[in-house]
Amino acid sequence: MSTPTRQKRLTPNDVAALKGQQPIVSLTAYTTPMARLLDSHCDLLLVGDSLGMVLYGLDSTVGVTMEMMIAHGQAVLRGVTHACVIVDMPFGSYQESKEQAFRNAARLMKETGCDGIKLEGGMEMAETVQFLTQRGVPVLGHVGLMPQQVNTSGGYRSKGHSDAEAQTIRRDAKAIADAGAFAIVVEGTVEPLAREISESLTVPTIGIGASPACDGQILVSDDMLGLFNEFKPRFVKHYAELAGVISTAVETYAAEVKARRFPGPEHTFKPRAKS
Numbered sequence: 001m002s003t004p005t006r007q008k009r010l011t012p013n014d015v016a017a018l019k020g021q022q023p024i025v026s027l028t029a030y031t032t033p034m035a036r037l038l039d040s041h042c043d044l045l046l047v048g049d050s051l052g053m054v055l056y057g058l059d060s061t062v063g064v065t066m067e068m069m070i071a072h073g074q075a076v077l078r079g080v081t082h083a084c085v086i087v088d089m090p091f092g093s094y095q096e097s098k099e100q101a102f103r104n105a106a107r108l109m110k111e112t113g114c115d116g117i118k119l120e121g122g123m124e125m126a127e128t129v130q131f132l133t134q135r136g137v138p139v140l141g142h143v144g145l146m147p148q149q150v151n152t153s154g155g156y157r158s159k160g161h162s163d164a165e166a167q168t169i170r171r172d173a174k175a176i177a178d179a180g181a182f183a184i185v186v187e188g189t190v191e192p193l194a195r196e197i198s199e200s201l202t203v204p205t206i207g208i209g210a211s212p213a214c215d216g217q218i219l220v221s222d223d224m225l226g227l228f229n230e231f232k233p234r235f236v237k238h239y240a241e242l243a244g245v246i247s248t249a250v251e252t253y254a255a256e257v258k259a260r261r262f263p264g265p266e267h268t269f270k271p272r273a274k275s
């Protein structure tokens with residue numbers, strides 16, 4: 001007699017163990033149908049706070065709330081059976097204290113069923129990362145370009161060009177790794193530095209605009225699908241042009257409605273034969 005095997009998602013530990021074995025494949029997901037499409041191809045799905053810009057039309061991630069992250073986290077978890085699911089902690093939900101961070105991280109895990117959380121920050125966040133990981137919250141770090149700091153960092157600029165900046169990012173990544181993060185997103189960071197960090201840490205780096213030398217890659221799905229075209233950072237590659245596909249479909253629909261060619265007989269209910 002055998003017990004039916006339950007579909008089990010990859011854990012943060014499973015993802016960490018891929019370092020040195022195979023590159024980690026990761027994308028963002030915000031909704032159930034998109035999560036279903038991405039799940040089998042990805043090791044890690046991130047419910048990113050980029051959803052504020054991609055889905056809600058905000059001009060930065062600063063306005064994203066816990067309620068938004070919970071609603072989209074729940075939606076994504078309904079569509080996933082394979083990938084590890086991590087939810088971004090939104091701006092203001094963790095910077096105040098390690099206690100605030102734990103309270104909100106626990107809320108994300110309990111209310112969405114996600115496998116861990118991500119937060120942005122380097123040395124200044126290390127105590128918080130240790131506090132969370134020692135209390136049962138798997139943490140994905142995020143260093144380099146930190147979008148939640150757009151209002152103090154002078155825009156979305158690539159990082160690590162000066163020796164001083166490179167030294168800061170090097171220390172940030174080490175501090176977050178030493179604090180117990182299972183992996184670290186490295187964003188918008190020059191290649192030699194991203195390589196050096198990836199080679200020096202025992203936990204994997206997941207790069208976005210941080211060269212092929214990282215242990216994995218992540219992109220915003222809507223960017224790589226050509227669905228979100230408000231801006232196109234250098235690190236985005238379009239694997240499809242879905243915005244164009246949608247425009248063409250809607251243009252055809254509009255023309256057919258105006259010409260009374262849609263709906264056709266096959267789309268129309270006719271009375272049933274009476275007995």
Ligand SMILES: Nc1nc(=O)c2c([nH]1)NC[C@@H]1CN(c3ccc(C(=O)N[C@@H](CCC(=O)O)C(=O)O)cc3)CN21
Nearest residue numbers: 050053054061147156157158220223228231233234235
């Ligand atoms: N759709 C989307 N994709 C993202 O990658 C993303 C978001 N939203 N929202 C949150 C942050 C914001 N990000 C951004 C936004 C813009 C650039 C950008 O325009 N970068 C320029 C300048 C870089 C430089 O200093 O050379 C570029 O050309 O890449 C980069 C990252 C990354 N994240």
Ligand SMILES: CC(C)C(=O)C(=O)O
Nearest residue numbers: 028048049050185208
């Ligand atoms: C791009 C990834 C790393 C992110 O933080 C997000 O989507 O919010």
Ligand SMILES: [Mg+2]
Nearest residue numbers: 048049050088
């Ligand atoms: Mg984010």
